[in-house]
Amino acid sequence: MKYLLTIATCLAAASLYAQVPILETGNGTMPNEWIDKDTHHKLVKLTRVEGENASFYFHNNPFIGNRMVFYNTSATNGKQLYTVDLKTLQTEQITHSATPMGSEIVGTGKHNIYYQVKDSVYAVNIDTKESKLLYVFPADYKGSIATVNADETMLAGAKASDQQKEILKQYPEKSQYFNRIFDAHLPNELFTINIKTGGLKKIHQENTWLGHVQFSPVDPTLLMFCHEGPWHKVDRIWTINVLTGETKLMHKRTMEGEIAGHEWFAPDGKTIWYDLQMPKGQTFFIAGTNIATGEEKKYALQRNEWSIHFNISRDQKVFCGDGGDPGQVAKAPDGEWLYFFTPAGDSMRAEKLVNMKHHNYHLEPNVHFSPDGKWIIFRANFEGVENSYAVEIKKS
Numbered sequence: 001m002k003y004l005l006t007i008a009t010c011l012a013a014a015s016l017y018a019q020v021p022i023l024e025t026g027n028g029t030m031p032n033e034w035i036d037k038d039t040h041h042k043l044v045k046l047t048r049v050e051g052e053n054a055s056f057y058f059h060n061n062p063f064i065g066n067r068m069v070f071y072n073t074s075a076t077n078g079k080q081l082y083t084v085d086l087k088t089l090q091t092e093q094i095t096h097s098a099t100p101m102g103s104e105i106v107g108t109g110k111h112n113i114y115y116q117v118k119d120s121v122y123a124v125n126i127d128t129k130e131s132k133l134l135y136v137f138p139a140d141y142k143g144s145i146a147t148v149n150a151d152e153t154m155l156a157g158a159k160a161s162d163q164q165k166e167i168l169k170q171y172p173e174k175s176q177y178f179n180r181i182f183d184a185h186l187p188n189e190l191f192t193i194n195i196k197t198g199g200l201k202k203i204h205q206e207n208t209w210l211g212h213v214q215f216s217p218v219d220p221t222l223l224m225f226c227h228e229g230p231w232h233k234v235d236r237i238w239t240i241n242v243l244t245g246e247t248k249l250m251h252k253r254t255m256e257g258e259i260a261g262h263e264w265f266a267p268d269g270k271t272i273w274y275d276l277q278m279p280k281g282q283t284f285f286i287a288g289t290n291i292a293t294g295e296e297k298k299y300a301l302q303r304n305e306w307s308i309h310f311n312i313s314r315d316q317k318v319f320c321g322d323g324g325d326p327g328q329v330a331k332a333p334d335g336e337w338l339y340f341f342t343p344a345g346d347s348m349r350a351e352k353l354v355n356m357k358h359h360n361y362h363l364e365p366n367v368h369f370s371p372d373g374k375w376i377i378f379r380a381n382f383e384g385v386e387n388s389y390a391v392e393i394k395k396s
Helices: 002-019 162-170 174-184
Strands: 033-036 041-045 052-054 067-074 078-085 091-093 102-107 112-117 120-125 131-136 144-148 154-160 188-194 200-206 210-215 222-227 237-241 247-249 259-265 271-277 284-290 296-301 310-312 319-321 337-344 347-355 375-380 387-395
Touching: 033 347, 041 347, 052 387, 067 102, 102 144, 112 144, 144 210, 154 210, 162 174, 188 210, 188 222, 200 222, 210 259, 222 259, 237 259, 237 271, 259 310, 271 310, 296 337, 296 347, 337 375, 347 387
Parallel strands: none
Antiparallel strands: 033 041, 041 387, 052 067, 067 078, 078 091, 102 112, 112 120, 120 131, 144 154, 154 188, 188 200, 210 222, 222 237, 237 247, 259 271, 271 284, 284 296, 310 319, 319 337, 337 347, 375 387
16 A cells, blocks of 8 residues: 555656646747756746836845735836736736836835836835825936835935936947946945935945945945946945945955955845955855954855856855856856855855756846745846746755
């Protein structure tokens, strides 16, 4: 009897397995679920709304409970915010704006999404779908919001000079504007907006390009920002106390050609993690700086394992990466994979999750761990349109 039960269990598992096809990822239109034939990990298409569906940038939290916020752009509907329930895959349209929006920011505590339409800043609640105008930038101060603090009392962002905006307008490709803006050394400012009162406060000004503005997920007074430009020319990663204005460098370059960037906060707010190369394009690490002590740790990667963006799980035990094509800084001959990383001593043990050879890396995948830590969520264009997908960390 025990033998018969074992056979029955195996047959049932085999039948379930057979229902999910084993396919080459991105080799044509994909079903809603499939198993990557090269990695044997299961993938699920999360965004099933007609049009282009964009997940959030890697360091912007897109989750409120078990719902993920994403953008949909279609010819009939314009650009709107949606949510998808990660358990049921049910989608809901949250905004109905007649004008394109940007600056996606999720506040988990109050179930609000903060966004900007031209010079106006709004909050929309994902439960009630009600939008509220929070702030209108004055005609002489056109800033862009980028982040909300831990207790949702304050927004922050950066303002560039009109000359810098004109460079972007004239030279829209990154290869055209990147060095031009850096070399111009035009004035940039950081600011905060009090959500309750609508008061704007200018907190920092430099004659250099400022960006990547992120509030700590824990400390509502701590803001991270970076000196933008060629990474080998800047000490990039900084923090500022928004109340006192005190700034602090998080990583000082120590050799010619060293670069550090694509920084993000750990979930507990104690560490800032970043891509570290010593020097550029030769030796690769995922590195982190303890904000309080300045102590640094780093985990070595192989060239093919380098990723445009990395991320860390909520329990801070494992990492993921979105890989890169040969045209990226690592010049990796076989780097077009989504990766799952486990620290092992002073290096990373890597596992390939998705073969991304049919994905055009002009669109960065921007990996996130799912709230339950069992999936890696990313965006891709390997079906010809942009959509968001999840790959299961456990092998099928």
